[in-house]
Amino acid sequence: MARDSTAVSRRRPGRTRLGVARLGRTMASIELRKFLVGTVVWGIGNQMVTVTQTYVIFDITQSALQLAILGAAVVVASVSMSLASGILADRFSRKTLLMCGSVMTATSMLMIGLLLLTGRVEPWHIQVAGAIHGAALALDWTARFSLLPIMVPRNILARSVFFDNSFFNLGRVLAPLLWGAIVHWWGYDWSYVVIAGMMALNFVIVATYRPLSSSIPTTHQAIWHDVVEIATVVRTNSILTGNLTFTFVNALLMGGFIYLLTPIAREVYNVGPGGYSQLFAAVGLGAFVGGLLLGFTGGFKRTGYALLVTNIFTAASAVVFALVASLYFGYAFALLFGLINAIHIGLGTISLQMAITDNVRGRLAGVYELAWAGFPAGGFVFGAMADSLGSSASLIIGCGFVILVTISIGIFNPNLRRLRMRV
Template sequence: VQHRKFAALNNRQFLHFWIAITLALAGLWIRITVQGFLVYDMTSDKFLLGLVGFLSAMPVLLLSPIVGVVVDRFERRKVLFATQAFMATNLLVLATLDAFGALRVSHILIIATLTGAASAFDWPARLSLVPNLVKPHELQSAVALNSAAFNGARIVGPVVGGMLIAVIGTAACFYLSAFAFLPSMLVLLTLTVDRALPAQKRDSAIRTLVDGYQYIWKFPTLRSLLSVDLVPVIFGMSFFTLLPALTRDVYDRGAEGLGFLYAADGAGAFIGVMIIAAMTSLRRRGFWVIVFVFLFAVIQILFSFAPTLYIGMVFIFGLGLVSAIYGTLADTLIQTIVHDEFRGRVMAVYSTFWGLTPIGYLQIGIIAQHWGTQRAILVNACVVLLYVLALIKWNPEVRRLN
């Protein structure tokens, strides 16, 4: 049974890809942790924390139509390699500026924007590449393990980043983050991908883009799956950008405490995706997606009242757990029903929702500046709760997904 549950790990090519991507994602989370700490340490400005998140995510929204066309028209392995190399280069620049004492907040904002642009290509290319590396019976475990790589990195990266800030300094942390991309770049050069590029007549990029949106619109089930993450992503995930302020101003902790919060969320998320990877026979998945989005909103309301770091870690662990479960269920359903020729465009639309997070980042930053960090988190949690209740009442289609 265990052999079937994690079948993708028996695929040597996917195994190498998975390990390397996990290291790269850990490096990414080291950068996110150190970057947030550094900005707040330099400025004590909650709005600037929101602005960094805004600039990191806005390119995902702006570039997603182009990304979908690129991922479907070109070799996904090469697209992913280019994005990994570009992100590593940006991190090396950030580290060097910091090492020589020349780093300013403006530099962090610029590099956050550039890495955000690379991330716009990274996620759709990675998600679209996974089904090309595995056999059909390995797909569900591959999708779940891909999510586990992201969430496992959320455990390791913040802990390493938070603890190493005091030991080796922020510049060395940025260098470590950059070098973490090297294994994935090497693995990508060696992959053999089972996917033929479109050999038929080559439509224009605009026609290719329009075809992708028409494909999504024709399938109500796919539309419902893509829509269910919209509000939870914009408003529910925005609390991440305030964690440095929450750690210092509410919990009276430093970089180590911030790392613990990130790690608690990542630990919950890792356990969540492992649960879903093992539950291959789960039915009524659409129903369970709704249930866990509802739980996400309720736990976040409780998290907004947490008075200490350790209580906050308990609630943020729960947030990671339930968000990973509903997110992985939705990811698996989408990857299972979509046709491969449209996969890149569908994944780009999916990642567009994450590109909308700048709205939540700026909004929660403004609220926190005027009303306080915890109240800002509470407001956005209530928005997600109202959304779920509306979804249950007016979109029963989602509940019937299997």
């Protein structure tokens, strides 16, 4: 027994040193560091859009149905752009596509800010701006997903993806806090102007990116051939199919949770803009910590089981959040929701990245973003249910659906369940 204990104690420092060395090698990449700075700025801007849009339209209409219409506008635009963005990302500069997305968001949000400042805003203005942002977000996500693998060497890709997710979630922490401060001092009109400024700054940062390769072929197949090729890749790979199903269901839950955070903050926790922004920040803080944990540890060897368990626990934490009335417990379970969900998303993202080659990466990113259309769809579905059943009840029903789907994937997709990843 003593000999075994000594052997274990000797192995642990070796693993620790190896982990530190891999972490140092990852963060030594200047292109990764620039990418992470851009991720934080882009994340703050986009999270402020979500916080501001949902709060403002509910504030001026007092209607969960108007929240649902906003969600529908975003999802229609997001789905429409997702279908095209993957093909664009395999044919044109992914860096340029990212810059275009920033311009679209900055312009639409600046227009809403000006309408609010002049007292001329109507609910449909916000919903149209939401649709433009939904299209821009689909373009952005597709470009970012397919750009990072050509920004860094493959041997640091896994940790790069985990840290990228974590830095995006840092934006989720900072955005609601910044939004709360802006609303407190100047009112939510000016938050739209700040969003436009953040997206303009992101445009400048992206312009400095220097990918290791262009990944753009000199000749192109017919578009229909591109579509058939990616459909075949996804259909014949059960890990991709299961993971994309996971993504849609998880996005549906996240969208419902985030869109219903405004009415739940008021109806369950009895808080105004300050408490709402703090609950939103708690979700982001948990997600930031979850991403950091993956970045430092390198993930889980039994990735398939980790994907299943984290999705179930994400839904369970949302159920508790909808039931408790104590604000302090609300903070705790909002943080737990963000942490577990970030681990789930990080593992799903890297398993997708590792399963494909770069010639179809843009199109898979488009399919992946199409699955993420579940986020605004969750806002529509959960918002519509909340209009008749109440916010807490609709969130609990949605979580039950997510748990059932997750269990079904675990039973009927053994390849995904047995998925392993080198840590």
